[in-house]
Ligand code: G3H
Ligand code: 13P
Protein backbone atom coordinates (compact mmCIF):
# COMPACT_ATOMS: atom_id res chain seq x y z
CA UNK A 1 0.00 0.00 0.00
CA UNK A 2 1.14 3.61 -0.44
CA UNK A 3 3.17 5.22 2.35
CA UNK A 4 0.99 6.73 5.08
CA UNK A 5 1.30 9.66 7.45
CA UNK A 6 1.32 8.57 11.08
CA UNK A 7 -1.89 10.23 12.22
CA UNK A 8 -4.14 7.16 12.29
CA UNK A 9 -1.48 4.76 13.50
CA UNK A 10 -0.54 7.19 16.26
CA UNK A 11 -4.16 7.59 17.31
CA UNK A 12 -4.56 3.84 17.77
CA UNK A 13 -1.24 3.46 19.59
CA UNK A 14 -2.05 6.41 21.83
CA UNK A 15 -5.46 5.02 22.70
CA UNK A 16 -4.35 1.41 23.25
CA UNK A 17 -0.93 1.99 24.81
CA UNK A 18 1.33 0.26 22.33
CA UNK A 19 4.34 1.54 20.40
CA UNK A 20 5.41 1.53 16.80
CA UNK A 21 9.04 0.87 15.94
CA UNK A 22 11.08 3.36 13.99
CA UNK A 23 13.97 1.50 12.42
CA UNK A 24 16.62 3.63 10.74
CA UNK A 25 17.69 2.65 7.24
CA UNK A 26 19.94 3.92 4.49
CA UNK A 27 20.18 0.98 2.12
CA UNK A 28 18.18 -1.80 0.51
CA UNK A 29 19.07 -4.61 2.91
CA UNK A 30 17.92 -2.73 6.01
CA UNK A 31 14.77 -1.53 4.24
CA UNK A 32 13.78 -5.01 3.11
CA UNK A 33 14.54 -6.55 6.50
CA UNK A 34 12.30 -4.04 8.28
CA UNK A 35 9.36 -4.16 5.87
CA UNK A 36 9.39 -7.93 5.41
CA UNK A 37 9.40 -8.51 9.17
CA UNK A 38 6.70 -5.95 9.93
CA UNK A 39 4.48 -7.43 7.21
CA UNK A 40 4.95 -10.95 8.52
CA UNK A 41 4.01 -9.80 11.99
CA UNK A 42 1.08 -7.68 10.81
CA UNK A 43 2.56 -4.56 12.37
CA UNK A 44 2.61 -0.93 11.27
CA UNK A 45 6.19 0.29 10.96
CA UNK A 46 8.24 3.44 10.48
CA UNK A 47 11.42 3.66 8.45
CA UNK A 48 13.63 6.45 9.71
CA UNK A 49 16.26 8.32 7.71
CA UNK A 50 18.51 10.92 9.31
CA UNK A 51 20.09 13.85 7.46
CA UNK A 52 23.23 11.75 7.00
CA UNK A 53 21.16 8.88 5.63
CA UNK A 54 19.56 11.32 3.19
CA UNK A 55 23.02 12.59 2.27
CA UNK A 56 24.29 9.02 1.82
CA UNK A 57 21.44 7.52 -0.19
CA UNK A 58 19.56 10.57 -1.53
CA UNK A 59 16.01 11.41 -0.49
CA UNK A 60 14.58 10.27 -3.82
CA UNK A 61 16.35 6.91 -3.64
CA UNK A 62 15.08 6.32 -0.12
CA UNK A 63 11.54 7.17 -1.14
CA UNK A 64 11.68 4.98 -4.26
CA UNK A 65 13.11 2.03 -2.35
CA UNK A 66 10.73 2.24 0.59
CA UNK A 67 7.72 2.76 -1.69
CA UNK A 68 8.66 -0.19 -3.89
CA UNK A 69 8.75 -2.48 -0.86
CA UNK A 70 5.68 -0.92 0.77
CA UNK A 71 3.62 -1.45 -2.39
CA UNK A 72 4.05 -5.20 -2.01
CA UNK A 73 2.56 -5.44 1.47
CA UNK A 74 -0.58 -4.17 3.14
CA UNK A 75 0.61 -2.74 6.42
CA UNK A 76 0.79 1.02 7.15
CA UNK A 77 4.35 2.19 6.54
CA UNK A 78 5.69 5.70 7.06
CA UNK A 79 8.97 7.10 5.82
CA UNK A 80 10.16 9.54 8.46
CA UNK A 81 12.92 12.15 8.53
CA UNK A 82 14.80 11.51 11.77
CA UNK A 83 16.25 14.52 13.65
CA UNK A 84 15.51 16.95 10.82
CA UNK A 85 17.94 19.82 11.41
CA UNK A 86 16.23 22.54 9.36
CA UNK A 87 13.05 23.66 7.63
CA UNK A 88 14.90 23.32 4.29
CA UNK A 89 15.64 19.61 4.73
CA UNK A 90 12.08 18.98 5.94
CA UNK A 91 10.79 20.63 2.78
CA UNK A 92 13.14 18.61 0.57
CA UNK A 93 12.05 15.34 2.18
CA UNK A 94 8.34 16.15 1.96
CA UNK A 95 8.77 17.08 -1.70
CA UNK A 96 10.55 13.76 -2.26
CA UNK A 97 7.68 11.80 -0.64
CA UNK A 98 8.44 11.36 3.06
CA UNK A 99 5.19 11.02 5.01
CA UNK A 100 6.44 12.02 8.43
CA UNK A 101 9.16 14.34 9.69
CA UNK A 102 10.96 15.19 12.87
CA UNK A 103 12.21 18.70 13.39
CA UNK A 104 14.82 18.64 16.10
CA UNK A 105 15.05 22.07 17.66
CA UNK A 106 16.02 20.68 21.06
CA UNK A 107 19.34 22.54 21.02
CA UNK A 108 17.49 25.88 20.84
CA UNK A 109 16.09 27.69 23.86
CA UNK A 110 12.35 27.02 24.27
CA UNK A 111 11.20 30.02 22.19
CA UNK A 112 13.46 29.11 19.28
CA UNK A 113 12.36 25.47 19.41
CA UNK A 114 8.69 26.50 19.36
CA UNK A 115 9.34 28.85 16.43
CA UNK A 116 11.09 26.35 14.15
CA UNK A 117 8.67 23.53 15.08
CA UNK A 118 5.62 25.68 14.37
CA UNK A 119 7.05 26.71 11.02
CA UNK A 120 7.55 23.03 10.12
CA UNK A 121 4.14 21.95 11.49
CA UNK A 122 2.30 24.67 9.54
CA UNK A 123 4.03 23.59 6.36
CA UNK A 124 3.93 19.80 6.85
CA UNK A 125 0.28 19.66 7.82
CA UNK A 126 -0.70 21.17 4.47
CA UNK A 127 0.70 17.99 2.92
CA UNK A 128 -0.80 15.68 5.55
CA UNK A 129 2.68 14.93 6.88
CA UNK A 130 3.00 14.18 10.61
CA UNK A 131 5.42 16.18 12.73
CA UNK A 132 7.53 15.01 15.66
CA UNK A 133 9.49 17.49 17.75
CA UNK A 134 11.91 17.13 20.64
CA UNK A 135 12.13 18.93 23.95
CA UNK A 136 14.95 18.33 26.43
CA UNK A 137 18.38 16.85 25.83
CA UNK A 138 19.09 13.14 25.54
CA UNK A 139 21.66 11.94 28.05
CA UNK A 140 22.24 9.50 30.87
CA UNK A 141 21.05 10.17 34.41
CA UNK A 142 24.19 9.61 36.43
CA UNK A 143 24.30 9.39 40.22
CA UNK A 144 26.53 12.40 40.58
CA UNK A 145 24.15 14.70 38.71
CA UNK A 146 22.25 17.00 41.06
CA UNK A 147 18.46 17.21 40.81
CA UNK A 148 18.63 20.74 39.36
CA UNK A 149 21.02 19.66 36.66
CA UNK A 150 18.89 16.64 35.87
CA UNK A 151 15.84 18.86 35.46
CA UNK A 152 17.84 21.08 33.13
CA UNK A 153 18.15 18.41 30.46
CA UNK A 154 15.25 16.04 31.00
CA UNK A 155 11.94 17.15 29.47
CA UNK A 156 10.05 19.51 31.74
CA UNK A 157 6.28 18.77 31.85
CA UNK A 158 5.28 22.45 32.14
CA UNK A 159 7.43 23.41 29.20
CA UNK A 160 6.17 20.42 27.25
CA UNK A 161 2.57 21.54 27.69
CA UNK A 162 3.32 25.02 26.42
CA UNK A 163 5.58 23.68 23.66
CA UNK A 164 2.96 21.37 22.18
CA UNK A 165 0.13 23.94 22.44
CA UNK A 166 2.17 26.64 20.70
CA UNK A 167 4.09 24.58 18.14
CA UNK A 168 1.28 22.31 16.91
CA UNK A 169 3.49 19.20 16.71
CA UNK A 170 1.76 15.79 16.55
CA UNK A 171 4.21 13.81 18.68
CA UNK A 172 6.89 14.70 21.20
CA UNK A 173 10.27 13.07 21.75
CA UNK A 174 11.04 13.21 25.45
CA UNK A 175 14.38 13.14 27.25
CA UNK A 176 14.11 10.64 30.10
CA UNK A 177 17.63 9.27 30.42
CA UNK A 178 18.35 7.51 27.12
CA UNK A 179 21.05 8.57 24.70
CA UNK A 180 22.04 7.68 21.15
CA UNK A 181 24.59 5.02 20.27
CA UNK A 182 25.99 1.95 22.01
CA UNK A 183 27.13 3.51 25.30
CA UNK A 184 24.01 4.56 27.17
CA UNK A 185 24.57 3.60 30.78
CA UNK A 186 27.72 3.24 32.86
CA UNK A 187 26.30 0.75 35.33
CA UNK A 188 22.67 0.63 36.30
CA UNK A 189 19.99 1.44 33.73
CA UNK A 190 18.27 4.62 34.89
CA UNK A 191 15.22 5.96 33.13
CA UNK A 192 12.69 8.43 34.48
CA UNK A 193 9.49 6.45 33.84
CA UNK A 194 7.45 8.69 36.16
CA UNK A 195 8.33 11.64 33.96
CA UNK A 196 6.91 9.82 30.93
CA UNK A 197 3.67 9.20 32.79
CA UNK A 198 3.39 12.79 34.02
CA UNK A 199 4.02 14.21 30.55
CA UNK A 200 1.55 11.79 28.99
CA UNK A 201 -1.18 12.79 31.44
CA UNK A 202 -0.58 16.47 30.78
CA UNK A 203 -0.28 16.25 26.98
CA UNK A 204 -2.28 13.22 25.89
CA UNK A 205 -0.36 13.02 22.59
CA UNK A 206 1.97 10.29 21.28
CA UNK A 207 5.37 10.33 22.99
CA UNK A 208 8.60 9.12 21.41
CA UNK A 209 11.61 7.40 22.96
CA UNK A 210 14.88 8.01 21.16
CA UNK A 211 18.12 6.22 21.87
CA UNK A 212 16.23 3.01 22.58
CA UNK A 213 18.59 0.35 21.26
CA UNK A 214 19.12 -2.60 23.58
CA UNK A 215 22.75 -3.25 22.55
CA UNK A 216 22.28 -7.00 23.16
CA UNK A 217 25.24 -8.81 24.63
CA UNK A 218 25.02 -11.70 22.19
CA UNK A 219 25.51 -9.28 19.31
CA UNK A 220 28.35 -7.29 20.90
CA UNK A 221 30.06 -10.58 21.82
CA UNK A 222 29.72 -11.79 18.23
CA UNK A 223 31.11 -8.49 16.99
CA UNK A 224 34.13 -8.83 19.30
CA UNK A 225 34.65 -12.49 18.46
CA UNK A 226 35.13 -11.57 14.83
CA UNK A 227 37.52 -8.68 15.40
CA UNK A 228 35.19 -5.78 16.19
CA UNK A 229 35.95 -3.40 19.02
CA UNK A 230 33.27 -2.22 21.38
CA UNK A 231 33.92 -1.37 25.02
CA UNK A 232 31.36 -2.09 27.73
CA UNK A 233 28.40 -1.03 25.68
CA UNK A 234 25.05 -1.03 27.46
CA UNK A 235 21.57 -0.30 26.13
CA UNK A 236 17.90 -0.22 27.04
CA UNK A 237 16.72 -3.64 28.28
CA UNK A 238 13.50 -5.30 27.14
CA UNK A 239 11.68 -4.73 30.44
CA UNK A 240 12.33 -0.98 30.17
CA UNK A 241 10.47 -0.96 26.83
CA UNK A 242 7.43 -2.52 28.48
CA UNK A 243 7.53 -0.04 31.32
CA UNK A 244 8.01 2.97 29.03
CA UNK A 245 5.16 1.85 26.77
CA UNK A 246 2.81 1.27 29.71
CA UNK A 247 3.49 4.89 30.79
CA UNK A 248 2.72 6.37 27.38
CA UNK A 249 5.55 5.93 24.85
CA UNK A 250 4.08 5.26 21.38
CA UNK A 251 7.13 5.30 19.12
CA UNK A 252 10.50 3.73 19.80
CA UNK A 253 13.58 4.60 17.73
CA UNK A 254 16.13 1.93 16.95
CA UNK A 255 19.22 2.35 14.84
CA UNK A 256 22.30 1.13 16.72
CA UNK A 257 20.99 -2.43 17.21
CA UNK A 258 20.52 -2.88 13.46
CA UNK A 259 23.97 -1.48 12.76
CA UNK A 260 25.51 -3.84 15.30
CA UNK A 261 23.66 -6.84 13.88
CA UNK A 262 24.73 -5.91 10.37
CA UNK A 263 28.40 -5.38 11.22
CA UNK A 264 28.69 -8.47 13.41
CA UNK A 265 27.15 -10.51 10.62
CA UNK A 266 29.45 -9.19 7.91
CA UNK A 267 32.50 -9.72 10.13
CA UNK A 268 31.47 -13.31 10.84
CA UNK A 269 30.81 -14.16 7.21
CA UNK A 270 34.06 -12.65 6.00
CA UNK A 271 36.04 -14.40 8.74
CA UNK A 272 34.46 -17.80 8.29
CA UNK A 273 34.34 -17.74 4.50
CA UNK A 274 37.45 -15.92 3.30
CA UNK A 275 36.93 -17.33 -0.18
CA UNK A 276 33.61 -15.48 -0.54
CA UNK A 277 33.41 -12.37 -2.68
CA UNK A 278 29.77 -12.31 -3.75
CA UNK A 279 28.26 -9.28 -1.96
CA UNK A 280 24.81 -10.86 -2.16
CA UNK A 281 25.95 -13.73 0.05
CA UNK A 282 27.58 -11.38 2.54
CA UNK A 283 24.78 -8.80 2.66
CA UNK A 284 22.04 -11.42 2.33
CA UNK A 285 23.17 -13.04 5.57
CA UNK A 286 23.37 -9.61 7.21
CA UNK A 287 19.80 -8.90 6.09
CA UNK A 288 18.68 -12.17 7.71
CA UNK A 289 20.44 -11.22 10.92
CA UNK A 290 18.79 -7.79 10.97
CA UNK A 291 15.43 -9.52 10.56
CA UNK A 292 15.98 -11.36 13.84
CA UNK A 293 16.52 -8.08 15.68
CA UNK A 294 13.51 -6.36 14.08
CA UNK A 295 11.28 -9.34 14.84
CA UNK A 296 12.20 -9.32 18.51
CA UNK A 297 11.64 -5.57 18.79
CA UNK A 298 8.26 -5.55 17.08
CA UNK A 299 7.08 -8.33 19.36
CA UNK A 300 8.17 -6.29 22.36
CA UNK A 301 6.41 -3.13 21.26
CA UNK A 302 2.93 -4.61 21.17
CA UNK A 303 2.35 -3.54 17.56
CA UNK A 304 2.42 -7.10 16.16
CA UNK A 305 -0.97 -8.25 14.92
CA UNK A 306 -2.46 -4.76 14.89
CA UNK A 307 -2.97 -5.01 11.13
CA UNK A 308 -5.38 -7.85 10.65
CA UNK A 309 -4.66 -10.28 7.82
CA UNK A 310 -1.55 -8.41 6.75
CA UNK A 311 0.83 -11.34 6.57
CA UNK A 312 -1.53 -13.32 4.35
CA UNK A 313 -1.83 -10.55 1.86
CA UNK A 314 1.79 -10.11 0.89
CA UNK A 315 1.80 -10.40 -2.88
CA UNK A 316 5.30 -11.74 -3.37
CA UNK A 317 8.20 -12.32 -1.12
CA UNK A 318 9.93 -8.94 -0.89
CA UNK A 319 13.09 -10.69 0.21
CA UNK A 320 14.00 -13.60 -2.07
CA UNK A 321 14.99 -16.83 -0.36
O1 G3H B 1 19.51 9.52 16.13
C1 G3H B 1 20.49 9.22 15.47
C2 G3H B 1 20.42 8.09 14.53
O2 G3H B 1 21.00 6.96 15.07
C3 G3H B 1 20.96 8.50 13.19
O3 G3H B 1 22.33 8.36 13.11
O4 G3H B 1 23.00 10.47 11.96
O5 G3H B 1 24.51 8.46 11.94
O6 G3H B 1 22.41 8.49 10.58
P1 G3H B 1 23.12 8.99 11.82
P1 13P C 1 19.85 4.22 19.09
O1 13P C 1 21.17 4.85 18.85
O2 13P C 1 19.67 3.83 20.52
O3 13P C 1 19.53 3.13 18.16
O4 13P C 1 18.75 5.39 18.86
C1 13P C 1 18.31 5.69 17.57
C2 13P C 1 17.53 6.95 17.51
O5 13P C 1 17.10 7.52 18.50
C3 13P C 1 17.26 7.49 16.17
O6 13P C 1 16.56 8.68 16.24
Ligand code: ZN
Pocket residue numbers: 083180210211253
Ligand atom coordinates in the same frame (compact mmCIF):
# COMPACT_ATOMS: atom_id res chain seq x y z
ZN1 ZN D 1 17.13 9.90 17.90
